Amino acid sequence: MKKHIVVLTGAGVSAESGFATFRDTGGLWEQYDVNDVASIEGWYRNRQLVLDFYNQRRAQLKEAKPNAAHEAIAGLEKDYNVDVITQNVDNLHERAGSTRVLHLHGELTKVRPENGIYDRTASEAEVIDVGYRPVVLGDLAPNGSQLRPHIVFFGEAVPNIEKAINLVEKADVLLIVGSSLQVYPAAGLYRYAPNGCPIYVIDPKSVPLADPRVTFIQDVATKGMAQFMSLAPWN
Numbered sequence: 001m002k003k004h005i006v007v008l009t010g011a012g013v014s015a016e017s018g019f020a021t022f023r024d025t026g027g028l029w030e031q032y033d034v035n036d037v038a039s040i041e042g043w044y045r046n047r048q049l050v051l052d053f054y055n056q057r058r059a060q061l062k063e064a065k066p067n068a069a070h071e072a073i074a075g076l077e078k079d080y081n082v083d084v085i086t087q088n089v090d091n092l093h094e095r096a097g098s099t100r101v102l103h104l105h106g107e108l109t110k111v112r113p114e115n116g117i118y119d120r121t122a123s124e125a126e127v128i129d130v131g132y133r134p135v136v137l138g139d140l141a142p143n144g145s146q147l148r149p150h151i152v153f154f155g156e157a158v159p160n161i162e163k164a165i166n167l168v169e170k171a172d173v174l175l176i177v178g179s180s181l182q183v184y185p186a187a188g189l190y191r192y193a194p195n196g197c198p199i200y201v202i203d204p205k206s207v208p209l210a211d212p213r214v215t216f217i218q219d220v221a222t223k224g225m226a227q228f229m230s231l232a233p234w235n
């Protein structure tokens, strides 16, 4: 039976594709106030600002390409049973060829009604794929309410967290790439890895993760993935 590798990714995996991370120097949360553009209160205060922020990021995504780290993660599927859990709202894992990608914080290319069923039921029935197109005030969903980004704002629940926990609980190997592990509940997911499950963390900075199962690969995602592939113990 193929080993099950669960890969948890954060903004760092897309950094080499030209996407600024959030909390590094020069990161997005230095340029924007997270409370303005990524919180539910911010949305109701100034929808235009929030729509503009995600319109810009959607346009940027159209031009971006998956990098060698996304490709190496997709390539794992040749020999392993792989699930990717990503905090990223880009689609670079999918474009690199990963077939099972669970988005914890939503997806840039999708929108949904502001007053829809998703927030109560997590049903994706009203979620609309807009591709890379901008969304403006007055763009309405079939139910008549304003379309909003399909993004988990701060202050909102993370509907996919249960699915993510179920995957991590069944991992033979857990690989974490490019996340500062500061945002919960995603940051606590590694705790659900079974006893004895090796955990690899790829990040150029040291990530505060005090767990005896952890092996750190302190490098950028592309180089770190090459090192991960060359390590034997999880094979």
Ligand code: OAD
Pocket: 009, 010, 011, 012, 013, 015, 016, 021, 022, 023, 024, 027, 038, 087, 088, 105, 152, 153, 154, 177, 178, 179, 180, 181, 182, 183, 202, 203, 204, 205, 207, 219, 220, 221, 222
């Ligand atoms: P952060 O910006 O908090 O952390 C990015 C991590 O990537 C840091 O640990 C960096 O050291 C690392 N990094 C930088 N360059 C890298 C590279 N080339 N290769 C590998 N790693 C690199 O981003 P996240 O942990 O993903 O949520 O942030 C989690 C959530 O906070 C995001 O999903 C977003 C944000 O607010 C929402 O918007 C809902």
